[in-house]
Amino acid sequence: MRILFVTLEVFGGAKKGGGERYVTELARAARNRGLTVDVVVVRSLREFAELGDLDEPAHAISLRRFFDLAYRCDIVHVHQLNTPGFDYAALMAKLLRKPLVLTDHGGGALAPGRALGRLRLRLIDAAGYVSAWSRQDLDPTGIIKQNVIIMGGGDHLPDADPLEQCYDFGFIGRLVPHKGAHIAVEALPVGRRLVLAGQPRDQAYFASLKQLARNKDVTFVSDATDEVVASLHKSIGFLLVPSVEHYQRRDFSRPELLGLVALEALAAGTPVIGSDVGGLGELLKMAGQITVQPGDVPKWHQALSKAAGSRFPSVTSSAFTWDAVAGKCIELYRSL
Structure with a gap:
């Protein structure tokens, strides 16, 4: 054929x-x-x-x-x-x-x-x-x-060893408003570490992320290769996928039809906390992962605080x- x-x-x-x-x-x-x-x-x-x-x-x-x-x-x-x-x-x-x-x-x-x-x-x-x-x-x-x-x-990333530095939470994706990296920064509990890995494709938004991250333990990794992404999945406690439907005066009607980065995390055995939006919420519920109301910083903070220091059961499946x-x-x- x-x-x-x-x-x-x-x-x-x-x-x-x-x-x-x-x-x-x-x-x-x-x-x-x-x-x-x-x-x-x-x-x-x-x-x-x-x-x-x-x-x-x-x-x-x-x-x-x-x-x-x-x-x-x-x-x-x-x-x-x-x-x-x-x-x-x-x-x-x-x-x-x-x-x-x-x-x-x-x-x-x-x-x-x-x-x-x-x-x-x-x-x-x-x-x-x-x-x-x-x-x-x-x-x-x-x-x-x-x-x-x-x-x-999600099983397309190369084999890789964990990084020397470990983080409680990680965000992997383009640094653009609808991907919601700002929610991850705002909701980060005191004393917890976050890594943001992705290309800053909106310079004004990237500058706002830098401002939000002041006085917090946040590390930025720009333009990560597949090898670095694979290592990150093994170096974080939870992957965060905080996609949003609204940012300032902008609306996003289709923020996530699936969520490829979540599939990568599940294939690596890394648990995921993600927004209950679109196909992403559907995927995470199917895989038994944590979903949170998109854009709700207090609820995200509560979810991260509860998850920090624990190890949520990860799910890997031949379906993915x-x-x-x-x-x-x-x-x-x-x-x-």
Whole structure:
């Protein structure tokens, strides 16, 4: 079976956000199961690239090459709905009479197809949702009849030793408002240590985090590699995922469709305290972890105070591996 993945490149080069990580690790797992998986990155309406080596940056290709890969595949699996990639994938799938599968990761870019709204869902033959929350968010009226929850995996980080320095709590992710690192800093109990690891992608927000962290035991680690992230998961008592729905005058309607960093922690045996929001809350409840009302600093402080010094039972499960995700996708492909 030959599958064409069509996706969006958010950060560029070899840098990966959750959506990009999801695509590359799922493609790797599907290849390991014997499928041929081609990956096309649609950067804009006129820019296309192919991801041959999943660990290297994509290389530019022509629209003709994109069409050729679509012609040769059995199924087109597009990642991200609100993107030029979906527009092209849907058009090619219909022209070539190929089944079209959608997995959405919550991101997006300007694309003509967005003007059609949910009418686009009628072009989709099946969906693999990362969470039940994502299904309800994307298709509340059930237009896509054939669908399955495929979740995500966390077993992609390399083996690593713990750091020399240990911390009570850790935050790993982009330092942007909706990820809620400010909640972790504000709720930190006296005498406890916190490490914030991630790229400061909003300089004003990063400056506010520095100000909040004054007179607290908070360590910043910028632009951590996979090896450092793997070591951090083994050097913290709890991973904090305090994603928020509101920050100052800004609202975030889809802060977490799943929560890849939580999956990484669970795979490493590290317990998680996270916001009860979107697919993240769904995942943590499924794994028996602690959930807290998003943005509620007193409740977060209470949860961290109770957790500090204890070891909450961690959960690792074969349901949260990329091989398991690939297996669910293969079942969906075969049904088409």
